[in-house]
Amino acid sequence: MPPQPAESTFAGLASCIAGGDAPYLAIDLMPSQMVAFDPGLLLWREPTVTLGRSQAGEGLVARGPGRVGFSRGTGGRIFPVPLEAGASVQLARGHALLHAGASLSRERSQGLGDRLAGNTGVTLDRFTAGAEPGVVWVQAEGEVFERGLMEGEQLDLQPGALLCKDPAVGLESVFPLQGAGAGFELACLRCTGPGRIAFQTGAHSGAGMEAEAPRGGLRGLLGRRG
Numbered sequence: 737m738p739p740q741p742a743e744s745t746f747a748g749l750a751s752c753i754a755g756g757d758a759p760y761l762a763i764d765l766m767p768s769q770m771v772a773f774d775p776g777l778l779l780w781r782e783p784t785v786t787l788g789r790s791q792a793g794e795g796l797v798a799r800g801p802g803r804v805g806f807s808r809g810t811g812g813r814i815f816p817v818p819l820e821a822g823a824s825v826q827l828a829r830g831h832a833l834l835h836a837g838a839s840l841s842r843e844r845s846q847g848l849g850d851r852l853a854g855n856t857g858v859t860l861d862r863f864t865a866g867a868e869p870g871v872v873w874v875q876a877e878g879e880v881f882e883r884g885l886m887e888g889e890q891l892d893l894q895p896g897a898l899l900c901k902d903p904a905v906g907l908e909s910v911f912p913l914q915g916a917g918a919g920f921e922l923a924c925l926r927c928t929g930p931g932r933i934a935f936q937t938g939a940h941s942g943a944g945m946e947a948e949a950p951r952g953g954l955r956g957l958l959g960r961r962g
Contacts (some may be wrong), residue, residue: 759812762803765803779805822864823864827872842868
């Protein structure tokens, strides 16, 4: 039997995560509600749900009333990152499933160059809630872990493992095998605290790093709203 759907409400939106190893996210939209998402993520919709372009022109929006489902069509986990008014999160591009909030904004905020992640670079989108709370739903590959970093504490990550971070956490590219004569290059993301980071295990085949498993989704991440 498939697992029972996990129902919750964030930013006034009733949501349900179902599907087991290949999950999807269903949203129950009231007439005045809408969610924003990137093309290719829509799985199904009730005919009463209308679709259109976002005001920024970089994605699509779904407007209620009715139910609508989203998925990347891959395995892993879907979880919410709720944002209180004025709070922000930086998310590695390609992992946002959809976002919602009357005043939630999205900004492409940081790229770390073509030498990382197989010459594709690592680019972060910054989501910020305005006067009202918002939420970003994220789909990760494999399991998800979060770790808190103290002031000045550092952790090196495989570039594809990064999911999201507190904006206060600094990022830089490092190459630990330079000058070692290894014959190949190893790229890492160096995260410097203070703040929290979340990373996934499904993006690489190397050994994982010691971390704490998240409790209650990732609502513990970025708990210092604002």
